[in-house]
Amino acid sequence: MTFCGLLPLLLLFSISSTPKTTANLEGDALFSLRRALKDPGNVLQSWDPTLVNPCTWFHVTCDQHNRVTRLDLGNAKLTGRLVPELGRLDHLQYLELYRNNLVGPIPKQLGELKSLVSLDLYHNNLTGPIPPSLSRLTNLRFLRLNGNKLSGKIPRKLTKLRNLKSFNVSNNDLCGTIPTSGSFYKFTEKSYLNNAKLKGPELMGSVSYDIGCD
Ligand SMILES: *[C@@H]1O[C@H](CO)[C@@H](O)[C@H](O)[C@H]1NC(C)=O
Ligand SMILES: *[C@@H]1O[C@H](CO)[C@@H](O)[C@H](O)[C@H]1NC(C)=O
Numbered sequence: 001m002t003f004c005g006l007l008p009l010l011l012l013f014s015i016s017s018t019p020k021t022t023a024n025l026e027g028d029a030l031f032s033l034r035r036a037l038k039d040p041g042n043v044l045q046s047w048d049p050t051l052v053n054p055c056t057w058f059h060v061t062c063d064q065h066n067r068v069t070r071l072d073l074g075n076a077k078l079t080g081r082l083v084p085e086l087g088r089l090d091h092l093q094y095l096e097l098y099r100n101n102l103v104g105p106i107p108k109q110l111g112e113l114k115s116l117v118s119l120d121l122y123h124n125n126l127t128g129p130i131p132p133s134l135s136r137l138t139n140l141r142f143l144r145l146n147g148n149k150l151s152g153k154i155p156r157k158l159t160k161l162r163n164l165k166s167f168n169v170s171n172n173d174l175c176g177t178i179p180t181s182g183s184f185y186k187f188t189e190k191s192y193l194n195n196a197k198l199k200g201p202e203l204m205g206s207v208s209y210d211i212g213c214d
Contacts, residue, residue, distance in 0.1 A: 024051075024053055025088055026068045027049055027051065027053055028085070029083075030071075030089075031049040031054075032085040033082070033085065033086060037078045037080035039076075039077075040077055041077040041078075043073065043076045044057075044059075044078075045058075046058040053066045054068060061094075063091060069115075071089075072096045074100075075099045077101075078097070079100065079101040079102065080102065081102065082104065082105075082110075082126075084107040086109065087107065087110055087111070087113060090114055092116055094116075094117060094118045094120075095113070095116060095118065095119050095121075096118065097120065097121055098120045098123055099122070099124075100123075100124055101124060102125065103125045103126065103127065104128070105126065105128035106121065106126055106128065106130065106131055106150075107131070108133045110131065111133025113137060114138075117139055117141050119134070119140065119145075122144045122146045122147050122148070124147070125148060125149055126145070126149065127149045127150065130145065130152065131155075132155035132157050134155070134158060135158050135161060138163070139163060140164055141164060141166065142166045143161075143164060143168075145168065146168040146171050147172075148171075149172060150172040151175070152175065153174065153175060153176035154174060158179070163183075164183045164184075167184070169192060169195070170193035172194075173195065173196070174197065176213050177198075177200065178201045179202060180201045180202055197213065
C-alpha cells in the first residue's frame with residue numbers, strides 16, 4: 001500500500017485511539033445544581049462528579065443509554081436556587097423538587113426539557129414569573145407550582161400544552177386573568193386558590209380579555 005493509501009487509515013486510527021473524552025454533560029449539569037444548593041440532610045452526598053455518569057447517584061434515575069430520566073428530590077430539605085444547566089437534561093421526564101425551600105426564579109431553560117412529563121416544584125419559596133418557555137414542554141402532564149411566591153401573569157401560551165392533566169398554581173402571588181382556552185378548560189378554581197391579585201376567568205374565546213395585572 002502506498003503512503004497515500006495508508007494516510008486515511010492512520011487518520012482513522014489516531015482519531016479512534018484518542019482517549020475517549022469522558023464527557024459527562026448531564027453529570028456536570030446536576031453537579032451545578034448541587035453546588036447551588038445547601039443540603040443539610042446530605043441527600044446529595046453520593047453525587048460524585050468524577051464518575052463517568054450520574055446514573056449511580058442517589059435520587060437520579062437513568063434509562064438504558066445512561067441518560068437521566070428522573071430527579072427525585074421532593075422533601076429533601078434543600079435550600080438554594082435552581083440552575084439554568086438543568087435545561088441540558090433533555091431526556092428528563094420527572095423533575096421532582098417539591099417541599100424544599102428553594103428560592104429565586106424558575107430558570108427559563110427548563111423549557112428545553114423536551115421529554116418532561118412532570119414538573120413538581122410545589123411548596124418552595126420560588127419567586128419571579130412562570131416562564132412562558134414552559135409552553136414548549138409538549139409532553140408535560142403535571143405542572144404543579146402551588147405554594148410558592150410566583151408573580152406575574154399565567155402565560156397564555158401554556159394553554160397549548162395538550163397533554164396537561166394536572167395544573168396547580170394555588171398559593172402564589174399571580175395576577176391577571178385565568179386562561180380558559182385550550183387544555184385549560186378542564187381546570188377548576190382549585191388550581192388557582194389564594195392568589196389575591198388573580199381576577200377570575202377570562203371570557204371564553206375572548207383574547208382581548210387577557211388584560212394586564214394592575
Ligand atoms: C419561605 O420563607 C419564609 C420566610 O421568608 C419561611 O418562613 C417559610 O418557611 C419558607 N417556606 C418554605 C416552604 O420553605
Ligand atoms: C392545589 O394546591 C392547593 C394547596 O397548595 C390545594 O389546596 C388544592 O386543592 C390543589 N388543587 C388541585 C386542583 O389539586
